[in-house]
Amino acid sequence: MYKIESKNVDFYYGPSQALKNINIAIRSNTVTALIGPSGCGKSTYLRLFNRMNDLIDDIKISGQVMIDGEDIYGKGINVDSLRKNVGMVFQKPNPFPKTIFENVAYGLRVNGIKDKKFIEERVETSIKQVVLWDEVKDKLKKSAFELSGGQQQRLCIARALAIQPSVILMDEPTSALDPISTAKVEELIYELKAKYTIVIVTHNMQQAGRVSDRTAFFYLGELVEYDETKKLFTNPKQERTQNYITGRFG
Amino acid sequence: MLSSSITSLTVVLIVVFLFKEGIGLFNQKPVEPGYVIAINKNNKVKELSSVQLKNIYDQKITHWSEVGGTHDSIVLFQLEDISNYYSDEQIGDNMQNLGSCMSRLVDSLPNIIAFFPDKYLDKKFQGTLLEVDKVTLHDFFAGKEWIPTAKPSAQLGVLPLILGTLWVSLGAILLALPLGLAAAVYMSEIANERVRRIMKPLIELLAGIPSVVYGFFGLVIIVPLIQKTFDLPVGETGLAGSIVLGIMALPTIITISEDAMRNTPRAMKEASLALGASRWQTIYKVIIPYSISGISAGAILGIGRAIGETMAVLMVTGNAAVIPHSILAPVRTIPATIAAELGETSNGGLHYKALFALGCILFLITLFINLTVEFISNRQKHNKH
Numbered sequence: 001m002y003k004i005e006s007k008n009v010d011f012y013y014g015p016s017q018a019l020k021n022i023n024i025a026i027r028s029n030t031v032t033a034l035i036g037p038s039g040c041g042k043s044t045y046l047r048l049f050n051r052m053n054d055l056i057d058d059i060k061i062s063g064q065v066m067i068d069g070e071d072i073y074g075k076g077i078n079v080d081s082l083r084k085n086v087g088m089v090f091q092k093p094n095p096f097p098k099t100i101f102e103n104v105a106y107g108l109r110v111n112g113i114k115d116k117k118f119i120e121e122r123v124e125t126s127i128k129q130v131v132l133w134d135e136v137k138d139k140l141k142k143s144a145f146e147l148s149g150g151q152q153q154r155l156c157i158a159r160a161l162a163i164q165p166s167v168i169l170m171d172e173p174t175s176a177l178d179p180i181s182t183a184k185v186e187e188l189i190y191e192l193k194a195k196y197t198i199v200i201v202t203h204n205m206q207q208a209g210r211v212s213d214r215t216a217f218f219y220l221g222e223l224v225e226y227d228e229t230k231k232l233f234t235n236p237k238q239e240r241t242q243n244y245i246t247g248r249f250g
Numbered sequence: 251m252l253s254s255s256i257t258s259l260t261v262v263l264i265v266v267f268l269f270k271e272g273i274g275l276f277n278q279k280p281v282e283p284g285y286v287i288a289i290n291k292n293n294k295v296k297e298l299s300s301v302q303l304k305n306i307y308d309q310k311i312t313h314w315s316e317v318g319g320t321h322d323s324i325v326l327f328q329l330e331d332i333s334n335y336y337s338d339e340q341i342g343d344n345m346q347n348l349g350s351c352m353s354r355l356v357d358s359l360p361n362i363i364a365f366f367p368d369k370y371l372d373k374k375f376q377g378t379l380l381e382v383d384k385v386t387l388h389d390f391f392a393g394k395e396w397i398p399t400a401k402p403s404a405q406l407g408v409l410p411l412i413l414g415t416l417w418v419s420l421g422a423i424l425l426a427l428p429l430g431l432a433a434a435v436y437m438s439e440i441a442n443e444r445v446r447r448i449m450k451p452l453i454e455l456l457a458g459i460p461s462v463v464y465g466f467f468g469l470v471i472i473v474p475l476i477q478k479t480f481d482l483p484v485g486e487t488g489l490a491g492s493i494v495l496g497i498m499a500l501p502t503i504i505t506i507s508e509d510a511m512r513n514t515p516r517a518m519k520e521a522s523l524a525l526g527a528s529r530w531q532t533i534y535k536v537i538i539p540y541s542i543s544g545i546s547a548g549a550i551l552g553i554g555r556a557i558g559e560t561m562a563v564l565m566v567t568g569n570a571a572v573i574p575h576s577i578l579a580p581v582r583t584i585p586a587t588i589a590a591e592l593g594e595t596s597n598g599g600l601h602y603k604a605l606f607a608l609g610c611i612l613f614l615i616t617l618f619i620n621l622t623v624e625f626i627s628n629r630q631k632h633n634k635h
Contacts, residue, residue, distance in 0.1 A: 050524060057442050084526035094517035096536060107525035110535065156521070163525060 001069060003028040003197045004049060004167065009063035011044060013056070018044045020221045021063075026214070028166075031189060031198045033208035033229065036218035037249070042201045045218065046169050049199065050086040051079050067167065084111065086167040087160030092176045093152035095144035095159075100136050103144045103155055107163035126162040130154040130188055150181025157188065168192065170200040174207065186211050205245055209233050217241045268613060271606035275390070278600050279382050280404045286368045287380040287402055288352075290360045295319040297381050300389060303403040306363060314361060327355070327364040345370075353377070365402040385600075390607065396571040396582075398591065398601040406604045410573045412611065414488070414581035417574045418563060419556040421492025422499055427549055429496075430503030434545075437504070438511040439533055450505075457501035465565030468494035473566055480578055486568030488581040494562045499552035506551060510544020511537050547623045554619040558612065560585035584612045 004026040011019035019041045026032050034042040047053045048065050051072065064071050072082055084107075095103050104123040113119060123140075127133045132154045136147070144155055153173060160168060170189070174182040189198060189211045202208050208215050209229060216226040217238075225232060225241045236242045243249055280300040281287065287303070289295060295318055298306070305311040306324055315321045332341065336351045349372035356364055356377035364377075371379075383389075385406055393407020433453070437446055472493050477485030514537045522532040538545070568580025569590065588605050595602040 052520060052524065055520070055523070080526050080528050083524055088520075088524035090517055090520065090524075092517060094515070094521045096518060096521065097540060106522070106535070107527075110522070110525060110527035110531045159521075159525065 002026060002066075003030075003068065004199070005064075005066040006045075006048070007064045007066070009045075009048065009061065009065060011041075011048065011053070011062075012060040014058045018221050019048075022223045024216055024223065024226055026197060026199065028197050029193055029195070030213040031193050031200060031211050033212035033215045034199065034201045034218060035203075035205060035208050035215060035244075036224075037244070038203075040218040041221040042216075042218045043171055046171055046199060046201050049167065049169055050083050050088055052088065054079065084163050085165050086169060087163065087165035088169045089153070089157050089160055089171065089173045091172045093149055093156050095147075095152050095155055098144065099141050100144050100147070100155060101140040104159050104162050107159060111163060122162055126158040127155070129161050129192070130158040131184070132158060148181070150177050150184060153177060153181065153185060154188065157185070161192075165196065167197045167199070170198065172201050172203060175203060182207075205233070217244060219244070265613065268606060268609050271603055272610035273607070275406075275600070275603035275607045276385055276387065278385055278603060280385055280389075280406060280600060281382050281402055282404075282600075284367055284369070285365060285402065286371055287382065288356050288364045288366070288371075288375070288377045289380060290356055290362055291377050292360055293319055293378060295380070296378065297383070299383055300385070300403040300405065301393070301395075303382065304395075304397075304400055304405055307365075307402060320361075322361045325359055325362045327359075327362050327366075329366045329370075350374075385604075390604075394573060396587070398595075398604055404600055404604075406600075408584075408608060408611065410571045411582055411584050411587055411608065413573055414567075414571070415557055415583040415585075415612075415615075417577075417581055418488050418491040418495060418567060418583055419553050421488060421577055422495035422556040423549060423553050425492060425496035426499040426503055426552055430500050430548070430552070431507060431545065433500070433504045434507035434511060434548075435533055435537075438508045439529070439537065450508075453501050453504050456497075457505075461498065461559060461561040462565070464494050464498055465562035468562060468566040476578075482578060484568060484580065486566055486580055487578050488567060488574050489577040491563045491567035491581065491583070492577065494566050495556040495559055498559060498562060499556050502555055503548045503552040506548030507541065507545045510541035510548070513544070514540045543626050543629060547626050550619055550623050550626070554616055554623075557583075557619070558585060558616055560589045564589055584608050588612075 002025040006022055006024050009019055009022040010017065022045060034046060036042045044053065048061070049067065049072070053059055061073060065073055067086065070077070096106060098106070101123055104126050105119050108119050108122060124133065127136060132151060135151060139146070144152060147155060153176075174185050177185065186207065189200065192198060200212065212229045214227065215229045215232045217224045217232065219240055225236060225238045227237070232241065233245055236245065287298070293314065295314060298317060302311060302317050306317070307326060309326070311317060311324070313321060313323055332348070332351065335355055341348050341351055348370045352364065352366060352370050353372040353375045356362055356375070382403060390406055390408055392409060393405060394409055395405040395407045396410055397405040437449055441449065468490055472490050473485035475485070476482065476487055476490050518536050518540060519532055522536045523529070527535065563583050564586035567582065567586065569582040569586060570580035571582045571587070572579070574581045588608055591601065592605050595605065
């Protein structure tokens with residue numbers, strides 16, 4: 001069974017159609033990269049999985065998006081619970097103006113967890129998972145803004161991990177980072193695959209090639225090609241994919 | 251450049267004028283100019299404070315012993331009492347003999363205190379002319395009575411007015427803050443774009459209504475309502491003032507807090523929601539803490555508006571210059587006092603200067619408020635990076 005499945009998904013911002021009939025199936029414990037030029041709908045598509053698009057007025061969606069076999073746009077779906085299961089990391093590091101500790105503990109606290117010891121342990125585990133513990137263990141009470149951009153982004157990943165989701169969405173997680181921080185995050189993505197299903201939007205095709213198992217190429221709201229990453233980059237079936245990955249447009 | 255220097259110059263001139271007139275108060279004696287207060291030359295009392303004088307003439311002090319003299323009752327004398335002592339013939343047709351009559355009268359009554367114009371002060375006058383202290387800062391700020399037209403000695407205690415102002419403003423902000431904050435949260439986080447586009451101009455319109463209209467509304471609707479609800483003899487109370495001012499402060503609080511909340515980066519909100527926080531959790535754990543400086547600035551500016559508001563308060567608070575002991579008592583605020591009384595004062599007189607001094611106090615309060623806002627919004631900018 002697939003972890004995430006989308007069937008005939010159409011999506012509209014007001015009158016304009018942003019996604020046209022998207023069908024993708026994603027297996028557990030894989031990394032899927034969504035690539036394509038700006039405005040192709042890849043971020044919009046990613047944000048369907050945790051219903052982040054709901055924040056925007058005047059949107060319309062049709063078709064089905066299933067996670068663990070359940071239609072997340074169906075009736076009786078609790079969006080807050082869905083988002084606990086589907087974590088998200090954003091384009092720019094966006095820690096809260098709180099301490100490093102409180103940033104990671106936030107998701108636990110809003111879930112009603114009060115047990116101090118439990119929270120402390122979970123915060124520590126999560127920060128260790130993103131290999132940040134040694135750098136921040138002495139300044140957990142300091143503001144998260146004191147960290148570097150790369151550290152902040154890893155902190156945001158730790159924050160998402162703390163509530164133990166099964167899916168992690170990453171929206172161009174390294175676009176605001178320097179090459180060394182980028183390498184660290186990519187390494188992390190590779191390690192996290194063992195426990196989580198990861199969907200990552202990226203502008204950077206080398207990155208998609210390095211971290212993902214499968215890649216989906218979007219163009220003007222259409223899914224042009226979806227295949228194993230190796231195949232898609234070495235032997236694309238579609239000409240448009242070929243043109244894009246060889247840099248002829250985009 | 252030119253216009254800004256003209257503006258600054260105007261402001262400076264206004265402030266200088268205000269303070270020049272206001273501070274002049276403390277060079278004045280609280281006794282009406284052209285009048286003297288005289289006692290018998292054998293009376294041991296040499297000096298009376300303004301408050302003592304007032305109490306003597308109100309007959310709250312009836313014996314000289316209470317102000318440091320002998321155990322005799324005080325005989326009060328004002329000019330119109332003269333006919334009790336001397337006949338019209340003795341005084342003379344044109345009051346030409348009034349001076350000598352006064353001299354004789356004060357000489358003959360050892361316990362008299364006489365208040366009369368100094369033009370009837372005879373050259374051979376034997377009694378003691380009492381010195382009355384100048385108005386002191388302490389009298390002014392700690393005095394509990396504001397009766398600037400009292401004779402012989404004006405009472406210029408501004409404590410009831412300051413407390414009245416703060417009392418009404420505090421009530422206003424206690425009413426307006428929760429309501430305004432709720433409205434701001436609704437507008438920035440819950441209402442959709444269409445509702446917001448209708449509500450925002452409506453709320454801004456609320457700020458443009460002339461204050462006298464608010465006062466009228468308060469007088470016709472709120473005052474009778476309070477009178478009925480609490481079964482009071484009159485409905486013009488501090489509470490009525492607080493309600494009207496609260497409504498007037500709402501637009502300031504709502505627009506400023508709403509702007510601050512909308513300035514919360516979308517990324518912050520999304521981060522919170524993406525972690526499974528509900529909309530309300532996001533509002534009170536992320537958005538309100540993030541925009542707290544903007545909210546405080548809105549609240550303080552709202553207070554500033556309430557403190558400086560004149561007309562509406564004048565119309566609904568009952569204007570009794572007494573220290574308020576409950577929200578259901580009439581109060582009088584500083585701006586209302588200035589507005590109501592300035593027309594009746596003589597230019598440059600004691601009362602006139604006292605009102606200017608009140609203006610100075612008001613200016614200092616609002617200056618303090620504005621500096622606080624400045625401080626808070628600077629800190630806000632600092633916080634974000």
